[in-house]
Amino acid sequence: MTAYDVASDRPRQRRSWVLPGLSARPIRIEGLLPYAVPILLVLVWQAFSSLGWISTRIMPAPTDVAAAFVDQLLSGALLHNVAVSGARALAGLVVGGTIGLLLGIANGVSKLSEQLTDTSLQMLRTIPHLAMIPLVILWFGIGEESKLFLTSLGVLFPIYLNTFHGVRNVDRELIEMGRIYGMSGWTLFRKVILPGALPSIFVGLRYALGIMWLTLIVSESIAASSGIGHMANQAREFMMTDVVVLSLLIYAALGKLADVIARTLERNALSWNPVYQK
Amino acid sequence: MSRHVSRTAASPFDTVEPRGEHQQKVSVAPTETVSIQLRRIEQSFGQNRVLRGIDLDVPAGQFLAIVGKSGCGKSTLLRLLVGLDSPASGSLRFADRSGDSVEANARIVFQEPRLLPWARVVDNVAVGLGPGVEESLSRAKALKALEDVQLSDKADQWPARLSGGQRQRVALARALVSRPGLLVFDEPLGALDALTRITMQQLVSRVWRELGFTAILVTHDVSEAVHLADRVIVLDGGRVALDLDIPTGHPRHHGDPALAVFERQLLDAILGDR
Numbered sequence: 001m002t003a004y005d006v007a008s009d010r011p012r013q014r015r016s017w018v019l020p021g022l023s024a025r026p027i028r029i030e031g032l033l034p035y036a037v038p039i040l041l042v043l044v045w046q047a048f049s050s051l052g053w054i055s056t057r058i059m060p061a062p063t064d065v066a067a068a069f070v071d072q073l074l075s076g077a078l079l080h081n082v083a084v085s086g087a088r089a090l091a092g093l094v095v096g097g098t099i100g101l102l103l104g105i106a107n108g109v110s111k112l113s114e115q116l117t118d119t120s121l122q123m124l125r126t127i128p129h130l131a132m133i134p135l136v137i138l139w140f141g142i143g144e145e146s147k148l149f150l151t152s153l154g155v156l157f158p159i160y161l162n163t164f165h166g167v168r169n170v171d172r173e174l175i176e177m178g179r180i181y182g183m184s185g186w187t188l189f190r191k192v193i194l195p196g197a198l199p200s201i202f203v204g205l206r207y208a209l210g211i212m213w214l215t216l217i218v219s220e221s222i223a224a225s226s227g228i229g230h231m232a233n234q235a236r237e238f239m240m241t242d243v244v245v246l247s248l249l250i251y252a253a254l255g256k257l258a259d260v261i262a263r264t265l266e267r268n269a270l271s272w273n274p275v276y277q278k
Numbered sequence: 279m280s281r282h283v284s285r286t287a288a289s290p291f292d293t294v295e296p297r298g299e300h301q302q303k304v305s306v307a308p309t310e311t312v313s314i315q316l317r318r319i320e321q322s323f324g325q326n327r328v329l330r331g332i333d334l335d336v337p338a339g340q341f342l343a344i345v346g347k348s349g350c351g352k353s354t355l356l357r358l359l360v361g362l363d364s365p366a367s368g369s370l371r372f373a374d375r376s377g378d379s380v381e382a383n384a385r386i387v388f389q390e391p392r393l394l395p396w397a398r399v400v401d402n403v404a405v406g407l408g409p410g411v412e413e414s415l416s417r418a419k420a421l422k423a424l425e426d427v428q429l430s431d432k433a434d435q436w437p438a439r440l441s442g443g444q445r446q447r448v449a450l451a452r453a454l455v456s457r458p459g460l461l462v463f464d465e466p467l468g469a470l471d472a473l474t475r476i477t478m479q480q481l482v483s484r485v486w487r488e489l490g491f492t493a494i495l496v497t498h499d500v501s502e503a504v505h506l507a508d509r510v511i512v513l514d515g516g517r518v519a520l521d522l523d524i525p526t527g528h529p530r531h532h533g534d535p536a537l538a539v540f541e542r543q544l545l546d547a548i549l550g551d552r
Contacts (some may be wrong), residue, residue, distance in 0.1 A: 114369075177392040180360065180385075181452075182408035195396040237529045272396040 004072040065249065068242035077231070082250065085220065085227040088144070089212050089258075092151025097208060100156040101201070104163025109189070109199070130218055141221035147216065148268045154215040155208040163205025166197030198256060199273065202266045209258045217251060311338040311492050312372040312459040314359070314379060319368035321354050328354045330516035332368070336494070338375055342484055343495040343503035346513035347548060352496045353464065355513070360384045360462050370429060372460070384460040385453040389468045391438040391445040399448050400433040400474055406452035423455035424448075426485055443474035454485060459485075460528065463495040467502065477534060481534065487528055500544045504537045505530055512547045520547040 042062050048054050049061030056064065071080035103121065105115040129150060140146040170193050178192045220229020228247050235243035270276045314336040321329040328351045336342050344352045357363045358370060361384065374380045385406070393402045404411070404418035411419075424430050427447040437445055446466060453461055463482070467475045483506055486493050498501050503510045504524055512520040524540055 173388070173390065173392050174394060176362075177388070180362070180407075181405050183405075183507045191397070192394065195394070198396075270440065271394075272398075272436045274436075 013244065026141050057239065057241060060245055064242040065245050068240070068246045072231075072243065078250075081226060081228050081231045082254070085216060085229070086254070088147050088220075088227065088254025089151065089216050089254075091148055092216070093208065093212050095148065096152030096212075097159050097205070098161030099152070100204070100208075101163050102224030103156075104160045104201075104204075105167055105194075105197075108110060108164045109193070118164075121157070125157045125161075130215065133222055136219075137223050142170065142225065145225055149225075150219045151212055151215045154211040156209040157249050158211060159201070159204040162200045162207070163197060166200025166204075167193055169200070170196035199270055202262070202270070206259060206262050206266075209262055210255070213255050213258070307400050310374055310380065310383065310459045311490055312374060312383075313338040314460070314492065315369075315371040316524065317369045317371075319355075319357065319365045319370065321351075321363070327364070328516055329358075332516075332518060334511070334518065336492060338373075338492055339490050339494070340509060341493040341507045343507035343510045344496060344513060345497055345500055345503050345510060345544060345548065346519075348498070350513040351516045352513050355444075355494045356462055356464055356494070359460070360386045367467045374459075380459075383458045384462060385456065385458040386462045386464060387446075387449055387453050387466045389465040391437070391449040393445055393448055393452075395437055397437075398433070398439070399429065399435050399437060402437060403455050404449055406455040408456065419455055420451070423451040426454055426489075427451045427481060441474075443470055443478060446470065446478060450482070450485070454489065455475065457489065458491055460492045460494070463493065463497075465497050465499075466495075468497075468499075480529070482506060483529055483531065500541050500548070501537075504536070504540045504544065505532065510540070510544060512544060514548070520544070 032156060045054075046062045049056070049059070049063075054061075060068075069078070103117060107118055133146075133150070133151070136146045136149055140149060154179070174192050174196065175188070178188050216227075217229050220227040221233045224230040228250055232244050232247035235241075235247070267276050292452050292493070296506050316332050317374075319329055319332040319334075320327070331356065344355065346352050361389065392393040392478070393399075394405065397405070400417060400420045403423050405414040406423070407416050407419060421433060422531050424433055427450050429444060429451065432440060432444065432448075437448065440448065446469075450466075467478050470478060479502060482493075489518065493506075495503060495506055500510075507524055510520075510522045510524060511518050512522075512531070520543075522540065524537070526534070526536055530537060
């Protein structure tokens, strides 16, 4: 029986993982890897469309979508609709996010505030906010208020829950330390409680961004006269599948952009955390 | 023989200013060392009488260690000394050198460093000055305190990047930066490895000798108590069971046979006759 030397075996095993071709430019390969699957799908899609295996009424070819993109861009409609949707999303995030943040902080810090509002918020949270669309149209019509109301409502709860959780879970020992060193009220909040809750607040923000786009898409498709959702809905009436697919892609791009911004903010704000250090 | 930090070589006032900082004269108020007088201190939680009449006088500048088994009341006594709790009955008085009653500028070093992970080392130390200190002044003072614990080069690091012993030194600097009259250590070295403990003991002993505050060390480590303190009291069942002076001069050496005798005496008192 041969002796099995773990110590000398390990490096050999590790070496065999790195293929000669990969080890030359590992960073480039790693950077492209997340995009390999989407690129492959688009290539297959284009091939099937060109071969006539997919009807353009069901799914336009990627080249048609690209053409629609150029068309919409040149007419100015695309930029206008993206700007309108972006402004709505931002307004909803600011209004709903601020309310959620303030309620989360208030309920995290004060027992009285929690007892007053937490149960009500938990009950409201269980109502699917999109189910309120008929009611919202009756209240506000299809004007900006209805979209603002729905996105704010959708964004509010994930931010509230995560802020509340974050504030509640700040290390008690750090708070006691702060008190011993004379911190109280605003100083204690600013130096100990808020930074301690921030990682959790960012989780809430990223979750809220997803709900923000979802709510906006749905409410723009049903009750709007501008925006990307409206653009897609109008295109459906004229059977312009290329514009419909383009709208979906733009939503995907905007969603990814929002997430990248949130992650950059997160990395900068939490640079003290070893998880975010390079 | 173990090596010790000699007073002259490692004086914090001899160390070089960190580069980029011009020689900034930091005005440090002279330490107002306090004496402590406890009379018939009682404390109970529900039916449980934790402290049963503690009478204790701690002269200004003394290094007192409190030892005892778990649940003997030492942590409760410590919380009273730093004002985290007030006693159920009895009196607690701090006095300056002329005997006048004063507010103790008490600071505490916990078993865990309790640093703010989102503040850089120098800002963590500045926390010790309390709120409302001007930024430039607090930074200068914090850097000075970091010099005292020989961590000037880590001033702009995140606490997560430091070792356990370094973090505890930052916590010590934070406690020292306001030049406290009373510094209470709550098992400050309990979480450190054996070698780091010895270095930290030498550091604590040195800053105490140089800054002259009154120090109270709460610990279950008898050898640490004997190594650092002028006087050790044993708490048992909420009372002072033994009050022992350790007249050996400072700095002390690990493995000194004279200290071993005191150690034995204390252990007998704590563990009882077997």
